Amino acid sequence: MSRIGKSPIRIPDKVEVKLENTAEGTKAIVKGPLGTLTRVFRPEVSITQEGGELVVARRDESRMARGLHGLSRTLLNNMVIGVSTGFSRKLEIIGVGYRAQVQGSKLSLALGFSHPVEIEAPEGISFKVEANTKLEVSGPDKELVGQYSALIRSKRPPEPYKGKGVKYAEERIRRKAGKAGKK
Numbered sequence: 001m002s003r004i005g006k007s008p009i010r011i012p013d014k015v016e017v018k019l020e021n022t023a024e025g026t027k028a029i030v031k032g033p034l035g036t037l038t039r040v041f042r043p044e045v046s047i048t049q050e051g052g053e054l055v056v057a058r059r060d061e062s063r064m065a066r067g068l069h070g071l072s073r074t075l076l077n078n079m080v081i082g083v084s085t086g087f088s089r090k091l092e093i094i095g096v097g098y099r100a101q102v103q104g105s106k107l108s109l110a111l112g113f114s115h116p117v118e119i120e121a122p123e124g125i126s127f128k129v130e131a132n133t134k135l136e137v138s139g140p141d142k143e144l145v146g147q148y149s150a151l152i153r154s155k156r157p158p159e160p161y162k163g164k165g166v167k168y169a170e171e172r173i174r175r176k177a178g179k180a181g182k183k
Contacts, residue, residue: 005069008053009077012084017054019047028076032083034140035124039079045072054080078142088138089149090169094158098165099132107135111156111166119152134169 011017015032025043029036041047044065048055056073058065081087093100093109100109107127109117121127125139125148137149149168158165160176167173 003070005056005058005073007073008050008055009073009080011049011052011054011080015080015084017049017080019049028079030076030079030083032080032140034083034086037079037083037140039075041072041076042068044068047072047076082140082142086138086140087142087145088136089145091135091137091149091152091166092169093133093135093166095156095162095164098156100129100135101132102127102129107152109152109155109166112164117155119148119155121148135166 012032015030018029018031020027020029022040024040026041026045026047027038028041028047029038042064044059044062045068046057046059048057054076056069056076058069078087093111095112098109098111100107102108105121105126107119107121107129109119111117119127122144124141125137125144128136128138130136135152137145137152139145153166153168156165158167158171158173160174161178163173163175
């Protein structure tokens with residue numbers, strides 16, 4: 001049995017969970033101080049609310065149900081954590097003249113191109129810039145936070161020779177030696 005799937009999810013005091021059974025599966029609506037998240041889970045898994053906990057169980061022992069058991073529990077747990085405390089991802093911009101600034105809900109990046117790179121924040125995602133080179137993407141949906149962090153990084157990934165570009169704060173760039181030079 002799935003070790004992740006069998007552990008229950010504790011619901012914090014300020015979070016409200018509503019479960020609806022539909023034709024596509026179980027629809028979970030999680031509401032908290034940071035917003036509301038909705039997701040439809042596959043019919044191979046069942047979700048029940050027992051007191052202040054959510055329990056994810058599989059309906060049968062098929063290969064698909066076993067595969068979805070732990071995944072469904074993790075996705076539901078991320079929803080509960082997201083609406084209560086939220087998720088964030090920190091990025092760093094390295095390079096001469098490279099900088100970021102927030103204009104309303106839009107992020108404007110100067111990354112050495114002839115034009116600024118602008119990224120519009122979707123609903124629920126916010127950008128925060130510190131000291132022009134440190135950037136934070138935050139929101140209640142872990143998937144969207146990761147997706148927009150990767151989108152920002154993809155505009156100018158760090159290169160291995162000088163390390164210039166946009167990198168995650170915890171990321172280490174493996175450096176290469178340049179040309180050996182003429183002897």
